Amino acid sequence: MPLQVHDTRRRQKVDFSTMEPSKVKMYVCGVTVYDLCHLGHARCYIAFDLIHRWLEYSGYDVLYVQNFTDIDDKIIARSNESGIDWKNIVEDNIEAYYADMDMLNILRADIYPRCTEYVEEMVAITESLIEKGHAYIADDGVWFHIESAPEKYGLLTGQNIEAVRSGAGGRVAESGKRDHKDFALWKAAKPGEPTWESPWGAGRPGWHIECTAMSMDHLGEQFDIHGGGQDLLFPHHEAEIFQGECYSGCSPVVHHWLHNGFVNMDGEKMSKSLGNFWTIRDICEKVDPLVLRFALINAHYRSPIDMNEQLLHDAGRNHGRLLEVYKQALESMTENPVPLPQGDVSSPIPVVKSLGMLEKMAQGFALAMDDDFNSREAVAKVLGGIREIGKVFNSEMEADDMAAFANHAVEWVEEFAGSVLGLLPQRDEILSKKVDPRREEIREQVEELLLKRADARASKDWPAADSIRDQLNELGVSVVDTAEGPEWHFM
RNA sequence: GCACGGAUGACAGAGCGGCUAUGUGCGGGACUGCAGAUCCUGAUACCCGAGUUCAAAUCUCGGUCCGUGCUCCA
CATH class of the missing domain: 3.40.50.620 (HUPs)
Known part of the structure; x- marks a missing residue:
């Protein structure tokens, strides 16, 4: 085509x-x-x-x-x-x-x-x-x-x-x-x-x-x-x-x-007289520039686009998911990947099926872009690919295969979400989790509270655990319990 | 007035003759003390009328409604 x-x-x-x-x-x-x-x-x-x-x-x-x-x-x-x-x-x-x-x-x-x-x-x-x-x-x-x-x-x-x-x-x-x-x-x-x-x-x-x-x-x-x-x-x-x-x-x-x-x-x-006039700088104080980019390419370039809270919210979520999977893939990469099987969407083996799905998504991506640069459709394909990759990461697999798959995933994501759509930050920016000075400032305090909360949870003292979480919220910190223990970030 | 472009589920928004769009939101399930996140899963649709076709959200005709341009503007 x-x-x-x-x-x-x-x-x-x-x-x-x-x-x-x-x-x-x-x-x-x-x-x-x-x-x-x-x-x-x-x-x-x-x-x-x-x-x-x-x-x-x-x-x-x-x-x-x-x-x-x-x-x-x-x-x-x-x-x-x-x-x-x-x-x-x-x-x-x-x-x-x-x-x-x-x-x-x-x-x-x-x-x-x-x-x-x-x-x-x-x-x-x-x-x-x-x-x-x-x-x-x-x-x-x-x-x-x-x-x-x-x-x-x-x-x-x-x-x-x-x-x-x-x-x-x-x-x-x-x-x-x-x-x-x-x-x-x-x-x-x-x-x-x-x-x-x-x-x-x-x-x-x-x-x-x-x-x-x-x-x-x-x-x-x-x-x-x-x-x-x-x-x-x-x-x-x-x-x-x-x-x-x-x-x-x-x-x-x-x-x-x-x-x-x-x-x-x-x-x-958008017009100055209506007071709804935003410069790029105004909006980038509130959202990550790449999230704004995501929001703007998540529509066909010829259609009018309505900028509003929900659009940015959706973009933020989806973009966040993209980066999360990308990061996971980067962290699991290996220097010496073992060969991966040929992808096949009809295969009962999950990884083979997922590799096939990624190929299919890539083809769909190209078709979409060849059709008058339909970035909306292309973004949908990338999100579909991200979901497949996430699925594989959540499945049981040999470590070698997982690492090799991670290499493949990084390549896939960088090719489509990165070089074509321009939605990815630099690799090291993702890996080195920029040291946020605000984070360092309250780190000890937060960790102390998290330890107390862990104790409270261990003794099933839920009211105490929740009140500690409220305290953390007051510091502007939200806590999410994951399989690897609690994680915290600024709200 | 003239010109151009639209009308798709709760919302945003693809598809443009036969095949699940997608995302948010909502329902159910798994996992969680709870919440969140994640995964699985479900429901809800093509403005109206007529026509063409084996088959129409998709083509044709007629309506209705909406947006934009005709002044500087990305």
Whole structure:
């Protein structure tokens, strides 16, 4: 089964093909660096990280370009409000961006172009568009003229130009554009703004031309994947189609348009005015970043996702179970594993059956990911595999076989949950159970209480045992009795 | 108004012509002094109407309801 992806332009799943065999050229619209990243950004870049990882896993050599928009109205506004130089705002937020993405275990793109470094290219494209009659010069800049290529209108959103045309009248506000549908390629300088030189005087580029210039510079006039959030469909990506196709003469410039869905909060659209606006940092103070990642890939990338307590709770549990089994496997590994039998789901021997189940889950995982990156289904397969592995660990087995199985389990988990889904921390992080200073602080006290509780339990003095547990709870510690004795951790 | 996408069990959310999705929650059982964790196991479903088919949650047509976009936004 070949990889299928949903192409927004064709509005259906299509067989994925690349221009060059086994090479993928992918561009994803990056952030405007005027502030910290929020949950919506996390979702978008995790979605494309997963796509990136799966393509690499499938044997493609991926050239991944993701830009920074480092000049625009909001950055200028932020600078004016705060008195901080816009360049500092940009640098700070780019640094924060990398930190946040690293925290979420998002692999780096190959190139992070910043649009201010491509002004020359943007000017060249704009000049060419003017020559070709697709753009015109006005007092306040250069505008792309939509009516010069009406057949390209609504290619992504399906909006009909006739309808817009009829209702449009002559409303063009106080700008130099001839038609309200036209969009800016170049904005003439306004007082107090950073500017660049151009044949049309000082000014700065329009938003849409940036992505066209940067994607073409790095990926050529045609490339395989262009991604971004669904909110970029209109007008940004449609503008890119106008610019790119009219400039290059290629149609399509982008072979596959991929768009991720929104993040809602408790059923409502996330927005600053509703006060339900979360930055990645806010939420990672409450939950482990990998749990957030789990929650966000536990939905198909095109579906809207509703962020709420239960989603995070579910994610936390499942992620915890994954790590627990992974840890158990790591601890049981051996240097010299004995050979394991061939897996077979119909075998009556548990370990043989489980090995077969793992193979089956792996196949299901691949099918799911090949089906337009269905990470939800893929996660279900990983959880299924985890359950099989857990079963084997709980069964009676020869020590050698168990150790060899553990090696196999580690490999399986690292392959799917680790390298593809990006849900695992480093091995040593799991094994060395990071020494928590808080834990060390109260360790003696807790252990003393646990000893007392053990005595109470031995003499079946349940009220005393429970009152000690209450005391521990007051310290913020919860106790769980296991086969190996009581364990404690912070609540 | 125009455009796009949805409606699946208590909840979240896959499947998209025949085969247990999955997870949380809930019921029963094992293990536990209790609780928790873990394991086994059970119940509950495909918006409405018509059609196509041996067979439809899955395809077609018609309804109803919901979300999103048409202004900066991942």
